Amino acid sequence: MNTLMTIPADVRLAGRSGQFTQPTAGCAPGFIQANMMIVPQAQAFDFLLFCQRNPKPCPLVEVLGPGQVEPACAPGANIATDLPGYRVYRDGELVEERSDISALWQDDFVTFLIGCSFSFESAVMQAGIPLRHVDQGRNVTMFRTNMACAPAGIFQGPMVVTMRPIKSRDVAKVVEVSGRFPLAHGTPVHIGNPQTIGIYDLSKPDYGDAVEILPDEIPVFWACGVTPQAVAQASRLPLCITHAPGKMFVTDILG
Template identity: 55%
Template structure:
């Protein structure tokens, strides 16, 4: 059985291209940062870059590709059109399809953004003995829409999406300390405890990902999430916007420690 956790990014890209891996990427390529993807026509790129700069918690930029380029500068050898297990295609604000390869949809005016992903700091949590339940249960992380408004920029406006991990009460302080050292992959939690305070009415029914049970000795902890741009697409309605499917990330060549500030 292939151990994708020990696989270097180059080999993982080849596995994805070959159709050998088509699951959420939490836990793969330990030690390497994962990223959310946003692809937009050039005419929308400046608006989105300003939006990301104004909202670094949900949209921390870790790499940007030149217009029409398919290889991230910090991940040489990759092809952004086929090295993610699943993509989402939005047209005029409507999710029209999910694809495993977007080469047929590629346009020379596309600009691609890679945003930091909280899967990156999970390695640091695991190294400290912190349980990550969605990895243990082979599930996708739970993600929710909130009532937390983002700062607007151009056509982009809307509320933040968050990811949730149940954490044992005794580990909360350690989790905050560890994740705060990774500001480029969402950093410290934005909320701990009562989900209703941030507009989540049913913790058992996430809008994205899988439901994760919360034990009696656990507290729900919420981080800003790079799926936020997909919610924004519903409001902005660009002619086309391509993203990763929630939980199906791009594995970069960037080492986790290179994104740590501690």
Template identity: 75%
Template sequence: MILTSYHQQPQALRQAARSGRFTQPTAGHAPGYLQANLMIVPQAQAFDFLLFCQRNPKACPLIEVLEPGATAPACASGASIATDIPGYRVYRDGEFSEERAEVAALWQPDFVSFLIGCSFSFEAALAQAGIALRHVVQGRNVAMYRTNLPCVPAGPFSGETVVSMRPIRSRDVAKVAEISGRFPLAHGAPLHVGNPQALGIADLSRPDYGDAVEILDDEVPVFWACGVTPQWVAQRSRLPLCITHAPGKMFVTDLMG
């Protein structure tokens, strides 16, 4: 599927997600604005998750933490965490339970929401520098992989880092690293360039999340820490309940990247 039009403003995208008119990955949309991964946990686990984010800032750069029960983030005027994402996932006892268009019907007064930076936020800057990204051009989700890189644990939260991968021409790798490094709230510079086996990734054609894309002869795989890491950690930690965005379907804030 090739996308030919994009939402330019965050509010328009959020409203389209709320109404069910927009259900696609958010890569390429609202260029220049910070996109965020979402993690919702009961208050009983919120402090440990906050500590996990602080100990693993590359994978979990915090944009905002909402008060218990709150659904209106300060970073997005008029928005609701419970309705304004193109897709949500619910996990119970570490197992994927369901994917939903909204989670307002599941809302609990003790839910604490965490907005975590997303690497989609630096993609507009790469495009402005003349570096086209294949998943954006093809209207696909970015490819994401579980690795063998351990996170620093906190309370029940432990597991390995998840990375996103973008094929980059060899001559552009240094430029890409410099540009993405300007966005610390969007995972910053790459974690790794080249050999995926060094990260414990056996086959790039079979991502754990998202869509595989072709890597051409003059390209190398470039890997960034990914905000899907908390989803994997919640699964590994057998968390009784958590709600996240569906992979690639982010909460788009009003903050400029």
């Protein structure tokens, strides 16, 4: 990893300039990374309620006021420019991916920053537990599940999870370490047989990149902040803007 990318502001500025368009896994270790969901103010209360009812996939880091682009968790940053990638959904359909959403910005946009499991990865690796997607420079593996989120207003849909293969001997340790990070989804929501949660082929993720699972490893699943994207599709939300999967907003908050 480029040494400059250990500093949150450098990650954000590289995203703003278009020089960095990769997943942020491994960047700025020790700092909280955030998924992002932007909705018009008319839908903001319902989405806030959705987050409160579903704290595992949607742990709130910050909610910005209508039209606000500079978050308190990263002074000087700009929500509309500083992520490595954005997705735009209309009527539940993904219509485009962009590197900058300034041209789409509306004064009634409300931004939700939601904790990300990337934030606990440096602690997991410091505990001596390797993470294959980080070692291979890949995006984390993500799946839609059969676990329904608690609905709120127009928002309803399935939970999305991340999956990391963990050696059997390390599962208890990774549960303990990730549990220290409630803003990063905390402890896993499922360990072992993926079919129990509606996942039938670990080689075909819904988002991110597939990684190999070795014979001495167990798939471990954490709630994921990509859940709002699945919910936006299931709810046929008229308009929302999200981060591209794996391409997070990096805050100045130490985890």
